[in-house]
Every structure is written in C-alpha cells, then in structure tokens.
Amino acid sequence: MPAGKVVKGKGVVTHTFGSPQRATELFTNIGDCFVYDSSLRILDYAELYPIYGQSSGGLSEEQIEKINTLDYIFLRGSNYINTNGQWDEITSVLEKTKVPVMAFGIGVQVPDNSDEYVNDSTKRFLQLIADRSKTVGVRGALSRKALNSIGIKNVRIFGCPTAFRHCKPELKFPRLKADEIKNLGFTLRRKTHGFAMLQRYMLRTLSEKYRTEILCAGELEEKAIFYARSNLVENPKQVMEKAVNSLIKEKWLYGENDPLLDLYRSSLSVFETVSDFEAAECRQDAVTGFRLHGNLLALANEVPALYITYDTRTREFVKTLGIPHVDGRYIDRFSFEEAWDNADFGTFEKTYAERFKDLQKFLDENGMAHRLGQNPTPNLSKAA
Template identity: 30%
Template sequence: MRAALVKYSGRRLNNHEAVWFDMPFQSTLEAYYNTGDICVYDSTLRLVDYSEGHLLNIDEPVTEEGVRRIKSSCDFIMLRGSNYIHEEMEWGHFIDWIEALDLPVLVIGVGAQAEKERPIILPKEGRRVWQAIADRAPVIGVRGAFSAETLHRNGIHNLEIVGCPSMFRGLDRTLTLRHAPGGPRRVTFSLRREVGTTYAVDPAEFQRTQKRIIAKLALVADLYLSCHGEPEEKAFFFKAPRHMEAAAAKLVAEGWFDEVTGRLLRGLYESRLFYVGAPGDYDVYAPQFDAALGYRVHAVLPAVAVGVPGVLFAYDTRSTELAETFDLPIYSPEAFERQTLAEALAPERFGRFQSLFAERYDRMKAFIERNGVKSRM
C-alpha cells in the first residue's frame, strides 16, 4: 500500500522514521517548533507498514497534475494524529483534495483540544472535513472519550478510541515497565513554557506551579530537564554564548528565572538540560531514568513506550484524556505535591496500564488493519 502523507511534521529518514525538516543550524537554534508533532508523525510511520510515501501539501490548491500524481502513486491518505478537533483549526485546501482524490483516509489518534472539557461546536468547514473523512474511512481512530464525544456531537459517528500511536512506538506487545526498588531516584522532567489559553485556564499560574514542582523534585531526586522546542532552552542546550545571554535576559524579564527558583532553574539549564531534537534521540535518553514526569505529553508517553514509568499532570483535556485512555497516573499539581515521589510512582498505580497494555496494543493493530492497511505491530 502506498500512502499520501498529510500534515507531515518533519522529513522522513526512511518509511518508518522522521526528524525535523532539514534547515540551517541558526533556524534550529532560534525558531520554535513543537517536537511533539514530530514524535506523533514518527510513531505513526513506525506503526504502519506502507511501501511508498508521497507528500501531499494541503496548503496548496488542488491542481489536475497534482491529482494525477497522487492518484497514480498512492492508494490511501494518511493523516497523523494531532489536536485537530477545535474551533480554530485551519485545514487549508484539504476538503478539496479529499473530494478530488476520493481515496480511503487512515486517521490515527486525533484529538479534541480545549483548556477544559466543554462542548466544542466545530465551524461549518471543520464539519465538512470530518464528514468527508468519515465517508472514506471505515473507522476514525481518536485518542480518547472526550475526542469521540466531540466528533459525535458534530455528527461523526464511525469512531474508535485507540489512544496515541506514541504509546506503541516501541512495537513491543510484551512491554513491561521497570520500577526502581524503593521508588525512583533519577528523574527526567519535561518543560513546557509555551502555553496559551487553549492549554491552561490560567497560563501564569501554570508556569508558577511548574517551577515549584521542579524545585521540590530537585530536593528529593537526581533531576534532569528536557525541553521540546522553545528557543531559549535550546540556547542553553547548545551552549551558544550570545544566545544564552539573550535567553537568560528574556527568561528573567518574563519571570521564569525569578527570585525564588531562578538560580536553581538556571543551574539545571546550564548542566542538566536535554533537547529532544528527534524522536529517536529520546528513545535513547529516556531509558536512563527511573521515571518521566512533566508537562509534555510526548515526553511522558514515549518514555513509557520504552519501559520507563511516567506520570502526567492534569492541565488540559489532552493530558487528562490520554491518562484515562491508557490508565496512566495523572495528578493535579496539588495532589502530586501532597505525596512522596515513591508514592506518586508506586508500581500499583500502573497496575491497570500494565494488565491492559497487550489488549490495547492488539486494538491499535486491528484498527489499522480494519482500514485496509498492514501494520508493523
């Protein structure tokens, strides 16, 4: 089967691996891009067994030559999972491409995005896109109940909850989490300064809480930080002197390096900060830790996928939904701070996740194959 790749995030090294687009180092250092998107893209490519992949840029208008090219070289359209289901989503010319190509559409792990669970009524164009997809897909794979309810409310009913492909990127049905005796000691915490009102009700409080948790973890654990796209953090990781100076000034001005935790944070930035440049890099980084925590879903899920116990924080619908789908521990910051690290990551907290993992793995495999595409699972 040959795939037309839509909403591709990065460039493929081969059919089953992706990294960020090839660009000058200056752009890598100075531009923001969300490495979570690359992780989902890479994970999707790992799960699907396709013979050829051809890029379909839906931001470009439909042309007769483009339709001929895709129709002659592709058997289906593959849309990677992401936060597509919300009121502000821009689809470019996707509806025109769907209708012109009239190919089956494989959709894995798409989700609704909001700062809290609430009814989302999609605009007319969004409903048209999802109806066109639904007409060409035996079943649409969503990441959880909230996303399924949202699409159902908007008239789309051929849905199945499959979670996120990043959970299965290890292609290991027998995955077993490795719990450190006596609780975790070496811990990686994923940063998220980039946040808006679609991710948190109160972005300022979101940042204050995150810094407080980092400071407390530094007292009880051998703590490292990971960053996932913000330029200021990348300046520290790459040790670029002028960029570090400018980044530090900005972080002070914005209150991230404040009088309370600023010195601690800067010390961690200078010596214990890892930048996730490619999903495959994180597969090597994560297994060195006893636990993965933080505010990046696509730092916690890929860590779990390689056997590292991971905990999510409840700050938006996406994190809550994925924790519920996979039965992973999720805490409000207040609930997390009321317990010890060993209690928060106790093996029994992962009991349902562990006991149901093989079943959920099989469900994802069966879902892909129900859509007429082979899987590598």
C-alpha cells in the first residue's frame, strides 16, 4: 500500500497521523512518506488513484478496470531489488492490467560483496516492469548492475525523487565551517546494526557543542517517549516507563540516569507529516546522521547535510549524487568538525544538476508529465 496518505493542505502524512496513541503501537517509516510526497510534487497529474492491496492478496475486477483507464502505474522508490521479495500476487494482478508500469527510483538492498540480487519472485516482478516501461528508473550503479544481471538493460540512473522535490534544476549551499553551526539536526536510525555505539557517541558529543535536535523517523520507543513527554497519550507516565525500560533492555540506554535519556526528554522530535519534518530541518544550520531520506530532505531544501554511510544502499546513494559523507566502516577516531570542514558540497551541486537532467529524460521518455523546470505539458495524465 502507499507509504502514507494524502491530506489536503498537508501533503503526505503517516497512517497514524492525528492518533498519537496508535502511533506508539505502529512503526511508520516517515522516510517512505518523503519519497511518496516528493514523487507527487514532481509528477503532473489530474487524478491520483492509490492502490491498496486487499488482505486476500488481490485486487477486484472493478479496481483493475479502473487502473486500465489511467495513463500509468508508478512504484514509489524503495528497495524492490532484493532476494527476500515476494511479489507473485501483485505480479499476477499487474499482468491483468494494460497500462505502463514505471519504477520511479527503485534500488537494491543486499549484503556487502553479495552477487545475488533477486529471487525468482523478484525477478518476475522486475521483468514485468521492464517490459512495460521505456526505462526503469534506479537509485545508482549497483542497482543497474543488479538489473543487468537478470537481463534488464533499459535502465536509467537518477537517484531518488526526494532530492528533486522542489523541481529546481540547481541547488546552492551555504559554505559554513563547523564552528559556525549553531543548530544541528541529527537524523536517528537506532536500529542500524553495528552502529549503535557510534550514534550514541555522536549524539552525546554533538549535543555538547551544538543545539542538537534529534529527528526521529518512526521508531516506536522514541515516539512513545515524545508523545508521553507531550502528554498526548493515555497514562503518559506508564508509556514513558515502558519505552525507557525497552531501550535499557535493548542496551541503547545505560539505565535511567543515562545522559542520552535527558537528551531524549529535551531534544527528541517526532513527525507525522512530511511538511513538519521539512520545516524542522529548515530550522537547522546543518544536518547529519544515519537516515538516508532524512538527510536527503535537508539537502533538497539547501540545508547542508553530512551522511554517515553504513551499507550498500547508502554507499550507492551518496555515490550517485556526489553527497559529502563519512564511511562508517572505517571510523576509528572520529571528528565531526574535521569531517564537516572537509565536506565538498560543490561536487554535490554539480552532480545534482546532472541527475536532474537524467530524471527529466526518464520522465519524458516514459511519457510521465512532470513539473521539473519549464514544463508546458498540460495537467492531463492519470496515475496509480
């Protein structure tokens, strides 16, 4: 189903928007909402028809008939290229449709040094997409290599729609040194295997030097702490206690007197709308952290961001767009100030402009009306 829902005047929001109690019980990755919201900003359409799969695994004949009246189906950018996907039911449904099926910035997610990219179900799914579109839009070179390995050659690289959400052909970044940063956003990705200690270290040390806001993407315990702190849930004291105990058990917090817990209580932010997350990042002088889309949303708003890469996905991504980064695998004695002052945002500015043109080519060759640059195409297309 779609990553979120569209609310008039707010754009894409999470499925728990307006319900803090439910938000503490359901994980929602707002980064996926960024991609969805950004896609809708870029595409020029008259009608949007979100496809929600039924519990039985299929779509009704009426739904299929409706889809066949539209101009195309697009897949929100995500990690579709992997060995764990089970796509047989949706593939069977798509085979009943007649309209083009476009992959809008999909990517691969595999372990380091793996040369196995797909299973049979994923291969069938991806080949259907390739057969029904002029080109397949992917995140980067590794994703193209993965598709080439199963015979899919009609591939175009442009990165992720989130980078281009404001439809600007160029981005320009302020050049500021680390000692000029006052407000710093940290995009948290707590469940990043092997990097818990580094994230704790960065949060502790950065908060001592900068006014640091922890930007949460949907982790349950963090949401519980935030909503309990804000008295937006029933029995906030118990909700807070349960979340803290869970983080202690997980060894993310070192007891109830952990200074990181004090930071959570004062500086943790949770968002249920893309627009609110974006506004928070626009308040920052700079952003860093582990969230691929959280950092990218800052960059899309010309707020400089330094990535910490930790897997094939993030490494492919920063390479595609020339984003300043530090490879988390090789961090020993880490100095944020040194890494920041050595960050090359000029390369990103140049690479972004090139990828913007690649995205234009992808949309044009697939007949997807868009709002990039000067687009005289009337708003007549329909999408699912």
